[in-house]
Amino acid sequence: MSSDTIAVIGGGPGGLRAAHAVAEVGGKVVLIEQREFLGGTPIAENYSGLTPRGEPAQPQIRQMIDRVTANPLTEIRLGTELAGVTGEPGGFVLKLRSEQANGAQTLECGAIIIATGFGHFDPGRSTQMYGYYEFPDVITQPDLEAMLSEHRVLRPSNGQPPERICFIQCVGSRDRQIGNEYCSKVCCGVASKQAIEIRQLLVDSKVFIFYIDMRMYGYWENEIYWPAQEQHHVQYVKGLITEVLPKGDRLLVRGEDTTMGRPMELPMDLVVLSVGMEPSPGTHEVARLLGVKQNKYGFVEAVGAPLDPVSTDREGIFACGAALGPADLEDTVSSACAAAVKAVGYLRSRPVGAAS
Ligand SMILES: Cc1cc2nc3c(=O)[nH]c(=O)nc-3n(C[C@H](O)[C@H](O)[C@H](O)COP(=O)(O)OP(=O)(O)OC[C@H]3O[C@@H](n4cnc5c(N)ncnc54)[C@H](O)[C@@H]3O)c2cc1C
Numbered sequence: 289m290s291s292d293t294i295a296v297i298g299g300g301p302g303g304l305r306a307a308h309a310v311a312e313v314g315g316k317v318v319l320i321e322q323r324e325f326l327g328g329t330p331i332a333e334n335y336s337g338l339t340p341r342g343e344p345a346q347p348q349i350r351q352m353i354d355r356v357t358a359n360p361l362t363e364i365r366l367g368t369e370l371a372g373v374t375g376e377p378g379g380f381v382l383k384l385r386s387e388q389a390n391g392a393q394t395l396e397c398g399a400i401i402i403a404t405g406f407g408h409f410d411p412g413r414s415t416q417m418y419g420y421y422e423f424p425d426v427i428t429q430p431d432l433e434a435m436l437s438e439h440r441v442l443r444p445s446n447g448q449p450p451e452r453i454c455f456i457q458c459v460g461s462r463d464r465q466i467g468n469e470y471c472s473k474v475c476c477g478v479a480s481k482q483a484i485e486i487r488q489l490l491v492d493s494k495v496f497i498f499y500i501d502m503r504m505y506g507y508w509e510n511e512i513y514w515p516a517q518e519q520h521h522v523q524y525v526k527g528l529i530t531e532v533l534p535k536g537d538r539l540l541v542r543g544e545d546t547t548m549g550r551p552m553e554l555p556m557d558l559v560v561l562s563v564g565m566e567p568s569p570g571t572h573e574v575a576r577l578l579g580v581k582q583n584k585y586g587f588v589e590a591v592g593a594p595l596d597p598v599s600t601d602r603e604g605i606f607a608c609g610a611a612l613g614p615a616d617l618e619d620t621v622s623s624a625c626a627a628a629v630k631a632v633g634y635l636r637s638r639p640v641g642a643a644s
Pocket residue numbers: 297298299300301302303320321322323326327328329330335337338339340368369370403404405406407429430433474478568569570571573574608609610611615616617618620
């Protein structure tokens with residue numbers, strides 16, 4: 289048994305771009321998404337503006353969705369998850385679970401692209417001293433992103449606009465104690481973009497970013513970092529924040545200014561935690577069901593990296609986007625196109641009717 293269909297699991301930016309790329313070159317594709325809607329984290333978390341230029345995120349992602357839904361070579365199955373796999377490369381049989389379709393379905397496909405993305409680090413873990421679950425005015429980047437989409441940044445505790453706002457970088461990333469030694473790549477750029485948006489919205493506010501070191505990839509340095517300081521007066525402070533405490537109706541942010549080598553304590557109205565990326569539960573589960581190798585953090589391992597960043601250790605199974613590790617949208621769509629080319633190439637290079 290062999291099939292010329294490619295299954296893409298996950299309908300976020302990675303899965304959408306991979307599905308579109310397969311269809312663009314005439315391949316048949318089935319896109320499987322566990323939620324009842326496409327668009328992945330940017331739609332689920334209601335992202336506001338995109339780095340680096342701040343274009344509204346929703347129309348950009350909707351455009352990706354429309355391109356895929358309009359293509360007759362693409363079939364979309366929403367509310368559907370992988371439950372198991374049998375068969376072999378070139379002729380896999382996926383067992384799918386869907387509440388809508390009343391139970392199990394099967395899908396024959398020749399190749400698979402995993403695009404199951406990431407989850408946010410939970411800042412409530414015991415090592416974290418920032419009071420996320422204790423103080424309403426301690427929020428995460430995704431929480432702020434949703435507020436910015438509504439053009440309303442208010443303190444959850446009292447509904448008033450905050451005057452003093454700070455970001456704490458590297459929450460759940462670059463942290464050996466919890467085993468996440470890696471850098472999550474996007475949070476420095478996203479914090480700086482969000483800081484600009486706050487300064488535009490609340491013109492009298494003071495915005496601080498506490499960082500270990502700022503990691504701006506490529507052009508983001510000039511496109512976000514310098515404008516944040518020079519045009520929008522965002523204050524970057526190199527320092528380690530050790531705890532957040534309540535003080536009156538404000539929060540006290542305590543730590544060390546590492547440039548000056550002295551302790552610091554600053555009152556804030558709103559504290560934003562720049563939480564890192566971890567593999568989504570779906571990435572763990574799909575990798576396990578398909579039997580592909582995961583790295584020590586649980587992301588899917590690209591065994592041929594750096595020169596082949598999308599092949600897994602199982603023939604006929606590829607991965608893209610944040611299922612492979614922390615990724616911004618540019619990384620995500622690049623790896624999605626690469627995975628699509630590899631999957632189509634794999635099927636087209638097989639002798640007709642071959643099963644391995
Ligand atoms: C706060 C924040 C702001 C950001 N802003 C920007 C920005 O401005 N610019 C930028 O370039 N990047 C930004 N990013 C990064 C961006 O969100 C990611 O690059 C992008 O979402 C990765 O896309 P993805 O498709 O790989 O994963 P995701 O967006 O996580 O999508 C994965 C999809 O797979 C689905 N799925 C998971 N498991 C299963 C399963 N078992 N079966 C079926 N479906 C499943 C999920 O439901 C989801 O729809 C930001 C990240 C954060 C945290």
